[in-house]
Amino acid sequence: MARLVMKFGGTSVGDLDRIRNVARHVKREVDAGHKVAVVVSAMAGETNKLVDYCRAISPLHDAREYDAVVATGEQVSTGLLALTLQSMGIDARSWQGWQIPIRTDGAHGAARITGIEGDRLIERIEGGQVAVVAGFQGIAPDGRISTLGRGGSDTSAVAIAAAIHADRCDIYTDVDGVYTTDPRIVSAARRLPRVSYEEMLEMASLGAKVLQVRSVELAMIHGVRTFVRSSFDDPEAIRAAGNQPVGTLICDEDEIVEQQIVTGIAYSKDEAQISIRRVADRPGVAASVFGPMAQANINVDMIVQNISPDGSTTDITFTVPQTEYDRAISVLEDNRDVIGYSSIEGAQDVVKVSVIGVGMRSHAGVAAAAFRALSDKGINIRAITTSEIKVSVLIDAAYAELAVRALHSVYELDKATSA
């Protein structure tokens, strides 16, 4: 008997039939004796409709009112799921962010959870009542509804799991787990039975799109064992097979017995490269470039600055989201006098491909193998960044699939290993 959080996204609660399927998954766990809190998103399409309303009224709308409007999507789906569970004879009750309460900071529209009072929820679910909790929202210090920003329901689920000391947080999604890479690109991609928090964090931020980055961070901080699984699996089939979860467990490194050196290959297409030529090689020049970027709220990702070839000037290369490319260029042009450079070059047809694995901490040669594999395929590397558990390269977009396949193969990720 365990305490579980089950999270279902917008597609999983997209209509009443799908909500009924979600309820069957919940019933399966309840019948197995587990104590359950469910976190749900808004029905697919609803949030977009509400966001469109707000945007149509004014592009620069008040975030407090935006929050009040869009948070209704989850309120509806919690109520409908609670009703559906009740119709199956399961005691259930819906809870909005302000009722629990799920406290957030005051950044309306993109709030962060600051604390959840879990005691009453624990009491309820231990008493046998399923708690159906609205994802994506909380209550801000001003007493008004806040939302966590798009996709925030994963984060809600993990935060609820931490608050009620859940044994596991199951994220039901449209894929059945985390793969060594995108199976649409590499057919031999394998589902990973376990991934460490750190690896998942890199994968999430590099575009694996299975989980929200913030939710993985929270899971790591609070040690929430998070399980990615498919909401399309048939509840009765799972029940018949002994109610064993199938998917990928995101957990502490120590829980992963047979650690691979490289766990997966991720890629991100939403990248644009900007190079500033011949900036003065003096203290403060990086600040003069990235200060204005931060002020303009442009998220800068890879930053590469090499040593000066001539002792007086150098080149700085960095990437920004493709949607911010034009804005980033104009910020640099506006600040030309302050920064001082000869020219700006840019490329929008670029992708970032990354090799991820906690094992590379203790293994030399992982990066070298990547560079060799890419070189063998004639792929030019535009920029490189590395972290303890990751090597990322920026390459021309045309080579994205070729690079992912080459890297997937060079680290022998195609080969089946025992789970």
Add this chain to the structure above:
Amino acid sequence: MARLVMKFGGTSVGDLDRIRNVARHVKREVDAGHKVAVVVSAMAGETNKLVDYCRAISPLHDAREYDAVVATGEQVSTGLLALTLQSMGIDARSWQGWQIPIRTDGAHGAARITGIEGDRLIERIEGGQVAVVAGFQGIAPDGRISTLGRGGSDTSAVAIAAAIHADRCDIYTDVDGVYTTDPRIVSAARRLPRVSYEEMLEMASLGAKVLQVRSVELAMIHGVRTFVRSSFDDPEAIRAAGNQPVGTLICDEDEIVEQQIVTGIAYSKDEAQISIRRVADRPGVAASVFGPMAQANINVDMIVQNISPDGSTTDITFTVPQTEYDRAISVLEDNRDVIGYSSIEGAQDVVKVSVIGVGMRSHAGVAAAAFRALSDKGINIRAITTSEIKVSVLIDAAYAELAVRALHSVYELDKATSA
């Protein structure tokens, strides 16, 4: 400078264009220096959609979850109206029932307002901020969202007006006031400049459909001057005409200088008649009939019991809503042994037509004039009930329009009077 509550129904906020029109009405009052709270319903169609969801899940759904789901309709429209007002440069903020709070009893799905804390609202609107309040909802003693039942936004508006001591509560609707009778039946029907609370109460409960009965009750109890006016009037035209409201003021009798004897003719088509033949004429027989009706939650309206013709048995006639007719009959049949009667007769094609006016308290002959007018047209009266300010007759549905026209004419309601 006055303190105003403005209430707009679902049709008035049915899409973003209409919400913009509502905002223009609000701006008109703000520009005139008034302090304003606005109460809105859900966008037309939204509540039905949400109710349909709940019904599709289970016909016997939990009222608490139903409330959580359907209350989102008003939450969306408050947020969108606040955003629209802001986009016109007006300081505005949305408020849900639980935020104010609007306290209700625990009858989820059909709750009654028990109290509103008006101080913070007064502070806000006196500070120049328009308060946009969600109608139709509050918070129950269990800390959960409650709804007032369909059409409850009128009641919310009047209750808010009472709580903030508003000078006037303007109910914007799709008609431009209260008429002497239905203008679709009598083209000579006139708009009444003023109607007393008591008269409006009779008209509302008799099917004039302009205002919710409960809202008129509340207005009467708290002395809220309530003004019925059209939301389709052009805000700019009203502004150009000196911002004078056009419609019908519902107010205390004393405020109506030129009191008519009869104010209006109302009718209600949703009636069914049931007659129980030859029930024992003994104490407790009425209780044996209407006790089971109340238990089955069937609303009984007119009740007529005459003196016994033979000293031992009598006939009882009463009306129920047409939708409850079949259920009422089966309740009577189930209780035949307890009640004791020879037969049941019923008629579903009946209407109730009523003559209303506080003036009839001090004028004899009002009822007699009605009976004569109907008799002149060859209309048979099936049952009669009267109150201090009302005479109601039950007649065959086929004669409804004829009866309304005859009565409207006999009391000279066709003739113009000075407002």
